[in-house]
Amino acid sequence: MKFFLIAVLVVALAIGSESASLVKKDAPAELEKIAKYFQDLVDNLKNVEGPELVNKANAYFEQTRAQFQPMVEKFHEQLKPISSNIEDHIKPLAASVQAQVAPLAGIVQTHVEDVLKFVADKSKAILPPL
Incomplete structure (x- = not known):
């Protein structure tokens, strides 16, 4: 049951972080993509006709x-509350999971150290003395 809850939390964290990154990255990336398209159009038109066509293309690009x-900007502002809401819900869950996992991590570390000590002791017993 605990593993299921941890798995659900990990999935929720992944979805939350992905949606937050989409909010922060997608809108400006799309704007840059559109801007690059029109800038390429302007660059291509420079070679075709001359200064008048370039000026028209630049005006169209700016418009x-x-x-x-x-x-x-409106899209970004509308998505800000959603991302902050998700973050507000995820932070307490992450803190709770961390509080539950910390003691388990200590236990695992102790067991690993015991196993390593056991292996080292057995290795010393097997090796011939120098």
Whole structure:
């Protein structure tokens, strides 16, 4: 039962951290992707027609960026409460799991040290004296 609870908590932590990272990374990444597309378009158009077409493309690029920027910021602001809410729920769960796992980690460490001491003692008994 404890392992099931720990597994559920690990899954919840993974989902929470992934959603928080999506909130923080996806919106600016999409904006940068769109900006790169239009910048590439401008660079390609520079070679085709001349300064007038470049100016039109730059104006179009800036206009499009101005249209997308508020949408991205609005999207980011709408997702902030969700990510902070998830973090608020996950932090107490993580602290609880850590408090429960800490004594177990001490017990495991003691057992590992005992096994290593046993192996070292048996190895000394098997090896011939120098």
